[in-house]
Amino acid sequence: MMSGGKLLKNGEAWPSQISVFFRWRDALCCFHSSMCLSTVSKHFNKPRFPHRPIAAILIALILASGAWAQDTNTYHTNRVFQKIVFTIPGIPTAFEVCDMAGKLTSVVGPTNVVTNSYYATEYQSIYIGSDSATQTWTALVVGYPSNSIVHTNHFYDNAGWIKGIQMDYGKWGGYIWYLKNTMIFKTSPTNIWVSTNGVTNAISRVLVGTIGDFAPMTDQSDTGPGIAEGLTNWPTPGGPSNDVRYKADFAAYYELANLPLVYIQPFLTNVCINFGNVTFTLGGATRVTNGVTWSIIPDGVTNGATLTGYPSNAVINVGSVATTYVVRATANENTNIHGSAILNVVKAGLPFQYKIGTNAWADMSDPLYVCSNSTVCFKATKIPTIAGWPSGKPVWGGVVSGSGKQTNSYTFNSISTSTSDYKIVTAECGNTVTGDVVVLNVELKVRHPQNPGPTGSPAKYTNDTPNVGCADNLFSTWLNEQFQVKVNIEPSELASSLPTGFITWSSVGFSISDNTTNYTFTWSTTGIKEVTVNFPLCGITKKIRVDIPDVGNYSETYALLNLVSAEAVAPIIAYGIEATDYCNTNYPVGPQRDAIRHAMWNALSVSSWLVSAAEIDAVTTGHEHDNRDNDHQQAFNSTMDLKNNDVGQTVNHSTSWGNPDRPAIRTDLDGKYSAGVMWIWVGGGAQENSEGILVKSDGIKIYPIN
Numbered sequence: 075m076m077s078g079g080k081l082l083k084n085g086e087a088w089p090s091q092i093s094v095f096f097r098w099r100d101a102l103c104c105f106h107s108s109m110c111l112s113t114v115s116k117h118f119n120k121p122r123f124p125h126r127p128i129a130a131i132l133i134a135l136i137l138a139s140g141a142w143a144q145d146t147n148t149y150h151t152n153r154v155f156q157k158i159v160f161t162i163p164g165i166p167t168a169f170e171v172c173d174m175a176g177k178l179t180s181v182v183g184p185t186n187v188v189t190n191s192y193y194a195t196e197y198q199s200i201y202i203g204s205d206s207a208t209q210t211w212t213a214l215v216v217g218y219p220s221n222s223i224v225h226t227n228h229f230y231d232n233a234g235w236i237k238g239i240q241m242d243y244g245k246w247g248g249y250i251w252y253l254k255n256t257m258i259f260k261t262s263p264t265n266i267w268v269s270t271n272g273v274t275n276a277i278s279r280v281l282v283g284t285i286g287d288f289a290p291m292t293d294q295s296d297t298g299p300g301i302a303e304g305l306t307n308w309p310t311p312g313g314p315s316n317d318v319r320y321k322a323d324f325a326a327y328y329e330l331a332n333l334p335l336v337y338i339q340p341f342l343t344n345v346c347i348n349f350g351n352v353t354f355t356l357g358g359a360t361r362v363t364n365g366v367t368w369s370i371i372p373d374g375v376t377n378g379a380t381l382t383g384y385p386s387n388a389v390i391n392v393g394s395v396a397t398t399y400v401v402r403a404t405a406n407e408n409t410n411i412h413g414s415a416i417l418n419v420v421k422a423g424l425p426f427q428y429k430i431g432t433n434a435w436a437d438m439s440d441p442l443y444v445c446s447n448s449t450v451c452f453k454a455t456k457i458p459t460i461a462g463w464p465s466g467k468p469v470w471g472g473v474v475s476g477s478g479k480q481t482n483s484y485t486f487n488s489i490s491t492s493t494s495d496y497k498i499v500t501a502e503c504g505n506t507v508t509g510d511v512v513v514l515n516v517e518l519k520v521r522h523p524q525n526p527g528p529t530g531s532p533a534k535y536t537n538d539t540p541n542v543g544c545a546d547n548l549f550s551t552w553l554n555e556q557f558q559v560k561v562n563i564e565p566s567e568l569a570s571s572l573p574t575g576f577i578t579w580s581s582v583g584f585s586i587s588d589n590t591t592n593y594t595f596t597w598s599t600t601g602i603k604e605v606t607v608n609f610p611l612c613g614i615t616k617k618i619r620v621d622i623p624d625v626g627n628y629s630e631t632y633a634l635l636n637l638v639s640a641e642a643v644a645p646i647i648a649y650g651i652e653a654t655d656y657c658n659t660n661y662p663v664g665p666q667r668d669a670i671r672h673a674m675w676n677a678l679s680v681s682s683w684l685v686s687a688a689e690i691d692a693v694t695t696g697h698e699h700d701n702r703d704n705d706h707q708q709a710f711n712s713t714m715d716l717k718n719n720d721v722g723q724t725v726n727h728s729t730s731w732g733n734p735d736r737p738a739i740r741t742d743l744d745g746k747y748s749a750g751v752m753w754i755w756v757g758g759g760a761q762e763n764s765e766g767i768l769v770k771s772d773g774i775k776i777y778p779i780n
Contacts, residue, residue, distance in 0.1 A: 146232065146321050149299035150284060150286060152284065180330045181281065181330070182267060182269075182330065183281075185325075185327075185328070186326060187260065192227065192229045192256060192257045192258065193228060194225040195253070199214045199251075200248070205246065207241070214250045218252060233298070233322075234319040235252040235318055236315060237249065239313075252301050255297070260291065260292070261294060262280050262291055274411050276411075277290040278290075280326050280327070280329075281327040282325075283326070299320040337360050338357060342462075343418065344418045344463065345417070346504030347395065347505060351389050351391050351392075354387060364405075365406050367383070367403070367404045368381060368388040369402045378395040378419075394504075396458060398418050399417040400415070400416060418461035420456050420457065420461050420462075422468055422504075422507045423456055425439075425509070426501070426507075426509045427453040430444070430448055430450055433613050439573075440510055441511060441512045442511045443511075443514055443576070443609075443612050446487060446515050447487060450511075451481055453480055454503075469502040471501070472499045490565055493568050493571070495512070496512060497513055516561065517545070517561075520538075521536070521539065521560065522534055522551065522558070523556050524555060526706070527556070528553075529552050531552065534708040534766040540765055546775070546777075547776060548620075549768070550622075551620055557620060558594045559592065559593055575589070575610055576609065576610075576611055577608070578607075581604065581606065583597075600623065604617060605617065619776070619777045623716055629704075630693055630699070638692065638693060641684050645684045649679050649682070657670050657671040670752075672694070673752060674740075677722040681725075682734055683732030694719045710767075714755065721751055721752050727739050748772065750771050753776065755767065
């Protein structure tokens with residue numbers, strides 16, 4: 075029956091007449107192995123065939139002349155499962171889910187089958203040199219089962235077949251390639267379905283995607299796609315190749331049995347302790363014949379909830395114990411079927427939590443210390459913590475007010491008159507909890523305890539400075555001059571019994587014990603120093619900056635004689651006199667006259683071709699050296715003057731002759747003063763009447779509080 079042709083198998087050598095068969099398509103004229111492999115790779119992403127015997131190579135070549143199927147079919151059915159679409163506003167309740175599902179198909183899912191093992195089997199058959207198309211097709215059908223390979227642990231979504239018959243130079247040839255999957259699985263791990271809301275029901279059938287319907291918890295073996303259709307309907311002789319692709323859907327859906335169904339409403343209830351009675355009823359989706367038995371878990375809690383059951387409802391007295399209960403109704407005809415609901419019995423707990431500003435939430439101490447004018451956000455806590463607040467709870471009281479919100483804020487303006495003068499915060503949820511707040515006024519003050527200081531200058535900060543408010547800006551003191559920082563607290567009685575860690579200090583080069591209320595510093599190096607005082611329980615930090623001015627080692631006279639060129643001496647002296655005269659004439663007694671005078675002396679000098687910035691800097695720094703050592707002036711004067719000298723040295727306006735451009739200099743200096751570039755003393759008037767606190771020339775703090 076097979077005379078006149080030859081069936082090629084794996085590993086068999088090519089016959090000489092195969093060259094005739096290759097001329098079926100123009101693309102086959104230049105055949106070589108690498109072309110075959112690239113064709114396979116193009117059309118079969120899975121599986122990817124290696125360089126294997128002649129049958130696989132020839133299939134790839136023939137396939138190149140045909141069109142790959144555009145659509146992928148499914149085996150063994152083409153059914154599609156779609157989820158129920160709810161039109162109910164908001165999140166549907168468990169009752170609505172069960173009710174809608176029951177009205178439609180009583181099918182839930184998807185879930186997964188339990189996979190035990192899987193593999194794929196690949197077949198291929200080629201017949202060439204035949205005298206007829208019928209003979210060729212018959213030989214292919216008979217021969218393909220004996221030429222196969224198994225791909226263990228592989229499962230493909232492009233299984234199916236490719237087939238074709240063609241004649242060239244008077245001889246017929248054909249091919250079949252077939253790939254099928256085998257899946258061994260268990261339909262479901264259980265025969266009972268439990269919803270996320272605790273509703274149970276029996277599973278009557280497992281609907282496995284496109285595969286079929288099975289009993290729950292049964293072992294199955296499925297193989298597909300079958301090739302019966304591919305063998306019966308043989309391809310048109312001389313026509314294009316015919317190919318079909320298949321994939322399978324093994325997603326599992328459970329069809330629920332029409333057995334007892336129990337649903338309780340409401341599903342979730344939050345109530346306060348001592349609330350009284352709460353009623354739970356059987357919902358409309360409940361389907362029982364012999365009624366239900368009601369129970370509560372846990373049961374028998376001392377002073378806890380008690381249950382009285384009726385045919386269609388249960389009444390629960392919630393009691394005075396804060397906890398979570400499960401309310402259950404069990405079908406009498408099948409105790410495996412039950413419905414459940416959650417009852418949270420809630421009370422307010424301690425401690426409150428609080429935060430100030432952007433600080434993290436922290437447990438509230440008893441009492442809580444806060445500074446006046448602080449806005450504190452409180453958070454009420456509840457027991458059990460996983461429960462929600464009952465409607466309208468907590469109810470806030472004391473200095474705060476409101477209800478139905480977990481957090482509440484309050485600004486404390488009234489200072490406590492004593493450590494027992496509490497500002498009360500309460501929260502009520504069947505019980506009332508209380509938090510106590512002591513409102514403090516905390517201020518830093520500075521003093522010069524030595525009078526005179528080591529340079530002979532009189533103390534500037536003879537009293538607690540500032541007189542009003544907190545010391546949180548720039549102060550000044552000389553090298554090795556004592557500088558005291560004090561912590562003033564109202565109510566004052568707290569200072570003698572501070573809680574542990576109420577005050578902490580930080581300053582480079584010093585180790586200061588916690589809860590120290592005053593400390594005397596001396597510094598042996600110049601520059602700006604920082605003192606940080608923390609009040610952790612109040613959630614605040616205060617800082618003081620202290621400048622130790624560097625006035626150099628030389629007097630003004632020494633600088634003029636030794637550090638300045640001969641031609642610069644006279645102009646520097648003249649510009650100093652000019653700046654003094656101009657400012658005394660154009661500005662009233664006060665910080666502006668002083669600041670502009672120093673800046674103008676430097677600006678006139680650097681704007682002259684006769685004077686360099688280094689020369690005027692040496693002379694004006696020597697001037698401050700004389701103020702300290704000869705005139706015994708206070709340090710804040712030099713801190714301010716040195717800053718304004720630096721500003722003046724940045725103002726350089728010259729005429730074409732190399733002389734100072736006075737109108738431009740005056741305009742520039744006035745602008746810088748208005749912009750806050752210079753430093754002045756607070757309060758205006760004569761500097762000897764000031765407190766010696768320094769700010770920017772626009773009145774803004776040099777170091778904003780932080």
